[in-house]
Amino acid sequence: MSLSYKVIKPLLQTVNGKFSRWFSFFGMGLGVLLLLCSIQMFINIQQLLKGKATPKNGFDYIAVTKKVTNETMGQTEKNLFNETDIAGLKAQSFIYDIAPLISTNFELELSGGTILPFRTNLFLEAIRPDFLDTLPPDFNWREGKSMIPIIVSSDFLEVFNVFAPAYGYSQISRETASGIPVVITCYGADGSKEDFSAKIVAFSDRINSTLAPISFIEWANQKFGGQKATHYSRLYIKTKDANNPALLNFLDHKGYEVNKEKTRFGRVKQVMQGIFTGLGLFGLMVVILSLLLFSFYLQLIIAKSKENLQLLLSIGYSPRWLGKQIAGQMVPAYIFIILFALAVTIVLQFVFYHSLMNSRPELSAMVSIYVIAVALLLLLLAILANFKMLRIRLAKLS
Template sequence: MNKLVLRLLRQHLNRGQLVGFFVANLVGLVILLLGIQFYQDAAKTINGSDRLLPSDYIILSKPVQSDKLFSRGATTFSKDEIIGLRKQSFTKRLGQFTPAKFRVTAAIHFGIELYTYIFFEAVPNEFLDVSPEDWTFTPGQTVLPIIIPRQYLGLYNAAFAQSQGLPQISEAGISRIPLSITVQGQGREDVYEGRIVAFSNRLNTILVPKSFISWANSQYAQGIEAPPSRLILQAHNPSEPTIGEYIRLHGYQIEGGNTAGEGMAILRLIASGVFALGLLISLLSAYLLMLSIYLLLQKNTKELTTLLLIGYSPRDIYRPYWLLTFSLNALALVLSAGIVLILRSLYLAWGQAILHNLAGGSILPMLITGLALLVLCATLFAWAIRRRILNLPAYS
């Protein structure tokens, strides 16, 4: 590198401007890269196998569209709607809730007698989150296995039992309580011995084997298969934005809300804001550096023109200026990446103390983004400085 060009560079170099650029660029890169890394870590926690927010399974239904107190409008899914859902890229599996089309009552006898109407539904076995051993039914069988939501038992123990002075029941104990299930329809009435064999955390309904529902609907109802009013969808990624867009477009509703999707939408919004802020600060700092370099070139116009006239090439002249900008940007990137990794270790340690399933994501997207910005800035600065040198009177 020619000593004359370096001497010209140092002669009018404003170190205060360079320090200002470096600090601004460092702050912008820290904000930008920290936003990217935090998004990766949070997305890993939300969507990982041990995710913070629940699961890949989404229960779909249709809202009742009526201004009246009661409505008889159909809220079932047609075959075309089911086929349309199966074809979507976000759908991994799709199942139907099959409801009982007959009257069901249940009675419990354990010192006192409780009697109530209940409902039965069935889903394909692959959508169950439990695998009880006796989850079968054949015609003529008198014992009917039942799965109930775990929250039903919790509500009974926490609210109903205490307020009514009734005994509380454990999960192990409720399976030993005799249930009398009376099924009525089509002029028939039969009594089955109900037995609770498992508790579901996923499905908020009273489940019986699908074989029982299919057989009982043909015996106690008209036997006509009605279209389902609820569907269970297993998504490849429950936080995918297209799921919410598709559901809103078709007027469906998600029972309980798509927590993972909502969490990821909020996370994307926050990450986008942080990314935009960091990028804006970095661009402004790069603009400041470019103005400083242009000012140096302007102050040295006479000397640089002389160097061109005596035989120096434009490459020899612009290389020191480009190396100055590249070195400052590279140093800012290295320091910002180090600061981000330190901050990441702190918030991961804090998060794991609260959420034991918190898992960090990959740091590659953060590093790749930083390197891409460095290459982009180096390319733009090289083009701008070379263009300015080529516009000097001696060269043009």
């Protein structure tokens, strides 16, 4: 036969003041809701930004150029980065890696060949493959190969589609653009010229340029330009946070320019995350306060029923069992409050996803698994904390 709480229940004096008890329930519910919603919003922001800022492996990649002023205009050397500049940047702790955009040092032309009647001057650049946000397996070139794979900035296609109708061209999709064969003509300083066929193999959201494999650019610079590139107009920096004030100060001090849109976005991200971290901490504080209120409530029960509890302990009732029974009275309330807050969070996320965010693919209509894990952890902590506190109090009485 197991011990029944029913028999000893009348011996435990309940505490008057239903208002304070309901107030604690309400406070805890509100705190848990705030905490869970903040975590969910924090995760939502992370997911939204992941799509926009294209952080690769948790890093931000930002482009850096030298500021062209009236004084430096026309002095190419002063407006380009050299190896010393790169070494100076590399030495900074907040810069994890750096790669130059190597540009062509000769004239080249892009044409539609015999299929499309267009011709334009062009530049090609190259960057280390690990700095690319998208790297198709066929993005490589070796000497003797007549096909050059090209990665084009997504923005270029967007711009083309904006002005195309005005020139009587039809707008084109990414898929169609990838299928168009084009011809790249390279002109050497000595008057030589060579045609290559080219194909768009990918679009980059990160790098605003027309990119060719690094092996091609190095080979072509040597062949048509007569020398290897040693100066670079743009560098890409790999950093943990594009919005790091130390990084921005350093770049300002050096007179370098960064992608303002990206850092502004980073600043917004930081502010948003700060707000939700603050809200989450506030929620956590409210949860802790309401747990404290519950704990006071239980301590009051012990104080009011001290004599009966002492007698129960002296006739052989275990402090552990008594603690479990008294703390157990709160468990259904805890379960209800936390599950209710979780249910409200689920509904809010659903509404947020469908109504406010128009079912954006980066987000999910369901709450994150972390939110559910935090809710369960809170429940476990609340139960364990009360049980432990009661056991200690009862052991002192025995």
